[in-house]
Amino acid sequence: MTAARPGPAFALHDIPFSTRGSWFDISPVLAERTYAEDLHLVSHQNGMHGVLRFVPVDATTGDRVETRVEATPGRLSWTHEGGRIDLAYETPDTVRLRGQGPGLRISAAAQTLTPFTGTYFFRDPADGAYVFTSYETGRRYRVTVLSGRVAGASGSQALNAADRGLTITAEAGGVWEAAVEELDSARRPYASSATFSQIVSAVERAFRAFVDAVAPWRSSDTPAAELAAYVLWSATVDPAGLVTRPAVLMSKHWMDKVWSWDHCFNALALAPGAPALAWDQFSLPFDHQDESGALPDSVTHSEILRNFVKPPIHGWTLGRLRKRLPEPLDRTELAATYDRLGRWTDFWLTARRAPDTALPHYQHGNDSGWDNATTFDAERVVVTADLAAFLVLQLHELAALATELGRHDDARGWTRTAEATQAAMLDELWTGEGFVARGAESGDTRHSSSLLDLMPIALGEHLPENIAKTLATRIEAHLTPYGLATELPTSPHYRSDGYWRGPIWAPATVLVEDGLRRSGHDRLADEISARFRALCETHGFAENFDALTGTGLRDRAYTWTAGSYLFLAEAHTLRHAMDATDAPNEVRP
Numbered sequence: 001m002t003a004a005r006p007g008p009a010f011a012l013h014d015i016p017f018s019t020r021g022s023w024f025d026i027s028p029v030l031a032e033r034t035y036a037e038d039l040h041l042v043s044h045q046n047g048m049h050g051v052l053r054f055v056p057v058d059a060t061t062g063d064r065v066e067t068r069v070e071a072t073p074g075r076l077s078w079t080h081e082g083g084r085i086d087l088a089y090e091t092p093d094t095v096r097l098r099g100q101g102p103g104l105r106i107s108a109a110a111q112t113l114t115p116f117t118g119t120y121f122f123r124d125p126a127d128g129a130y131v132f133t134s135y136e137t138g139r140r141y142r143v144t145v146l147s148g149r150v151a152g153a154s155g156s157q158a159l160n161a162a163d164r165g166l167t168i169t170a171e172a173g174g175v176w177e178a179a180v181e182e183l184d185s186a187r188r189p190y191a192s193s194a195t196f197s198q199i200v201s202a203v204e205r206a207f208r209a210f211v212d213a214v215a216p217w218r219s220s221d222t223p224a225a226e227l228a229a230y231v232l233w234s235a236t237v238d239p240a241g242l243v244t245r246p247a248v249l250m251s252k253h254w255m256d257k258v259w260s261w262d263h264c265f266n267a268l269a270l271a272p273g274a275p276a277l278a279w280d281q282f283s284l285p286f287d288h289q290d291e292s293g294a295l296p297d298s299v300t301h302s303e304i305l306r307n308f309v310k311p312p313i314h315g316w317t318l319g320r321l322r323k324r325l326p327e328p329l330d331r332t333e334l335a336a337t338y339d340r341l342g343r344w345t346d347f348w349l350t351a352r353r354a355p356d357t358a359l360p361h362y363q364h365g366n367d368s369g370w371d372n373a374t375t376f377d378a379e380r381v382v383v384t385a386d387l388a389a390f391l392v393l394q395l396h397e398l399a400a401l402a403t404e405l406g407r408h409d410d411a412r413g414w415t416r417t418a419e420a421t422q423a424a425m426l427d428e429l430w431t432g433e434g435f436v437a438r439g440a441e442s443g444d445t446r447h448s449s450s451l452l453d454l455m456p457i458a459l460g461e462h463l464p465e466n467i468a469k470t471l472a473t474r475i476e477a478h479l480t481p482y483g484l485a486t487e488l489p490t491s492p493h494y495r496s497d498g499y500w501r502g503p504i505w506a507p508a509t510v511l512v513e514d515g516l517r518r519s520g521h522d523r524l525a526d527e528i529s530a531r532f533r534a535l536c537e538t539h540g541f542a543e544n545f546d547a548l549t550g551t552g553l554r555d556r557a558y559t560w561t562a563g564s565y566l567f568l569a570e571a572h573t574l575r576h577a578m579d580a581t582d583a584p585n586e587v588r589p
Contacts, residue, residue, distance in 0.1 A: 004204035007073040007211075008227040012039065014540055014556040015227075016252045017076045018234040019203060020210070021092030023301065024182055025234070025252040026054070026076055030109075032254040032555075039069065039076075040109055041095075041141065043182060044249065044256045045241065046302045049136040051119065052180070055105040056085055059169040062151065065102050073230050074204035078102070088200045090192060092238055094181045098196045099170070103151060106143055106180070107165025108132055113158070121164035122157050127189035130156075130166050140183050144190040148176025207233060213273035215566060221576075222569040224537040231541050231562035232266065236277070241301035244287045245280035248559050249300070255543065255555040257300040260285040261310040261369050262560045264317040265507055269563035271324035272570075282314075282321060286340045292351055293343035297366070308366040311387060312348055313511070314341060315394025316458065320514075331405075338401045345394050348387075349417070354440060358424035359383045360391060361440040369507065370500040373486065374448040374493045375437050385435035386455035388425035392418050393458065422462065430467065434474060449491035450500070451478050451508055458511045460518025468519035475512060476524055483532045484509055485547035496546050497553050503544035504535065506564035513568065529568045536565040 013035060016025035024043040028036045030050040041052040056067045056078045067078035067085075078085040083101015090096050097104065108119035120133045124142075130153065132141040148170035155164030170176035179190050194202075211218075211229040218225035235249045248266045249256050263281045270278035285295045288304055295314075297305040318341065322329065329337065352360040361383045362368050365376035368386065375384060395418035402411035429435045429445075435453050436445040447453070456463070457471045478485045483504040487494045494502045509532045516525040535550055541561040542552025 004074075004201065004208040006075065006204055007207055008230060009070060009072050010227060010230070012069055012071055012076075014552075015071075015231060016042070016234070016557060017071045017087075018252050019089035019092060020206070020233050020236045021238040021246070022089060023092070023237050023240060024051075026087060026095070027253070029253050039078075041180065041182075042252070043134070043137045043139065044237070044252060044301060045137045045139055045182075047136065048254055048256050049134065050109040051134050051137060052132060052141055053105075053107050053109045053165075054087075055107070056080065056102040057105050057167060057169075059101070059103040059151070059172075062103070062105075062167060067102070072204075073207040073234070074200045086196065086200075088196065089203055090179070090194065090199045093183065094179055094190075096192075096196055096199050097168075097178045097180065098175060099148075099168070099177075100173075100175045103148075103167055103169030103176070104178075105165060105167045106178075107163060108155070110136075111163060112161045113164075119164065120157075121155050123153065129190065132164070137182075140185070142179075142181045142183060142187070142190065144179045144181075146177040146179060148174065148178075210274070214270055215570070216273065217570055217573045219573070222533075222573060224533075224541075224565060225569055228536070228541060228562035228565045228569075231557055232269065232559050232566075235557070235559045237301075242288075242299055242304055243284070243301055245284050246277055247284055247299075248277075248281055248563075250559050251543075251555045251557050253555045253557055255558065257298040257303075258284055259298045259310060259369075260295040261313050261507065264313055265510060265560040265567065266563040267321055268317065268324060269566040269570075271321055272326060275325050275327065278321065278325065282317065286344075289340060289343060293345075293347035294351070295344060308364060309347075310367065310369050312344060312390045312394050314344060315397035316390065316511075316514075319393075319397050319400070334401065335405060338398065338405060341394065341401070342398055345391065345398060348391055357383075358420060359388050359428065362387060365500075368452065370450070370452050370486070372498070373450045373452045373500040374491070375450045375452045377448070377493070378446055379437075379439040379442060379444070381440045383429070383438045383440055384452070385425055385429045385437075386452055386458075388421055388429070389456035389459045392422045392425070392462065395421065396462070422459070425456070426464075426467070433470065449488040449493065451475070451484060451486045451512075452500070454478075455508070455511060455515075457515035457519065460515045463519055465519075468521070472516060472519070472521045472524055475516070479524075479528065479531070480504075480547045481531065482535045482545060482547060482550040484512060484528060489547060496548060499544070499554075502547055503553055504532070504547050505544045506532070506558075506561040510564050510567060529572055533565060533569055533572065536561065541565065 016027035018025035039054045040050040067080045070077045076087040085099040110118045130143040151167045151169040153166040155162040215225040267278045267281035288296045297308040348360040364380045365371045395414050399411045399414035438445045487502045513525045513528045539550045539552045542556045543554035543558040
């Protein structure tokens with residue numbers, strides 16, 4: 001069997017080391033903007049918690065040794081002049097460790113144990129393994145030494161403050177090995193017939209199969225495709241807790257949830273090569289749809305938030321997703337999807353429309369996904385054109401689904417509502433030069449310098465040509481050398497790390513690029529795509545980026561950024577291939 005290539009190298013300060021299905025990662029990132037000196041086992045069950053600390057030590061003295069940390073999809077290594085320590089995932093809940101030269105101290109990250117917090121530590125007399133039990137995650141972490149020896153253990157059965165952990169070493173020139181498992185109450189003693197090298201090879205093959213499926217089109221022209229695929233693959237968790245399906249978390253750093261619009265971009269990226277996983281991404285928030293039809297704001301292992309929602313981009317997503325899935329949805333799934341999407345649409349038409357009004361409103365910037373955009377500076381409860389535009393697209397998608405299902409009266413109703421909503425948007429919010437937002441209570445209208453006010457370009461072919469042209473001109477003013485700034489850089493409200501008040505974001509980029517292309521503004525769409533792809537290839541897959549320098553900001557391993565890169569890179573590659581095919585044959589003398 002030919003060995004798989006190890007895959008792209010990456011820095012653990014930017015991207016955590018994990019594997020598909022796992023609820024934990026190995027990383028120095030313990031919380032938002034909190035970086036530890038040492039790598040930790042960080043679990044995302046019941047929140048994000050650094051549970052175990054890994055410290056390479058001198059096998060003779062037990063003192064910390066300085067190492068260089070390297071990572072590829074299949075292997076994490078601490079390298080030292082006197083040897084190395086390697087770590088690999090054997091299964092989603094088990095890592096294997098192997099060391100030669102340095103030893104390893106594995107200790108509880110929290111030194112203080114209370115009746116409700118911290119980590120308890122003991123040696124299990126049933127199998128001789130060492131066990132850490134975490135109040136924060138509600139899980140156990142079992143360390144089984146496979147070869148070598150325990151050079152010292154401290155804090156066993158200790159209460160209150162203590163240094164809890166064990167040090168694993170080997171004799172000079174020898175090799176030590178251990179396994180660390182995340183488990184619930186109990187499990188048979190650890191046993192495995194696989195060697196460490198076999199484990200690494202299996203992970204490398206699994207990742208290679210994934211990247212070959214989701215990015216078969218990749219080439220030297222898309223140099224970040226494999227790393228983007230790793231960000232998605234490694235952030236995927238198995239069903240557990242409130243997560244009802246295999247889910248791509250937004251990150252295995254601190255943004256460890258599925259928000260109810262982020263998931264759409266990951267679904268689109270995965271659809272051609274991993275259709276089942278893609279459909280799970282689209283469907284997961286709908287598993288938690290409430291009686292009003294609303295989707296939750298976010299879902300994660302042990303928490304569902306409903307105090308806000310997210311914008312209704314799901315009709316837009318579904319239309320594109322169905323074209324990208326290799327097999328059509330069967331009629332039962334189509335009918336269920338129609339029902340779910342209809343209820344989500346009715347939520348906006350009932351719960352979010354004031355009496356005798358045609359347009360829905362947001363209750364806060366968080367509902368739009370653009371939490372602190374300047375559109376919401378004067379008032380938070382506002383009627384905006386982006387919301388109306390997304391709803392129009394969703395209504396058109398419902399009409400198409402209803403027609404396909406033979407529900408022709410429904411189709412006519414959805415179409416009438418779409419037309420009425422778009423007419424009201426243009427009549428009430430379009431000034432001739434741009435869109436305004438209107439206070440839902442005050443009735444006051446206001447311009448802003450936010451890209452959010454230009455998002456009706458997502459209507460694409462549904463927009464009158466003159467309006468699309470005006471929006472395209474104004475969008476181009478937001479284009480920096482790195483991509484679309486969410487606030488005009490000349491605005492007094494622009495902030496380089498201002499969240500939605502300046503930085504470049506993936507979802508806005510994808511929605512604008514698509515709308516421009518569908519409204520005939522291909523040149524600008526091409527430029528936006530090219531600059532965003534170059535941004536990711538240079539600066540990685542951060543949550544957002546400084547619009548004037550390209551520097552990655554906030555969470556540095558964000559899956560919707562990686563997914564958007566794959567989506568745009570694939571489309572660019574296929575367009576380029578089509579252009580080459582359509583070009584006239586070269587005339588040879």
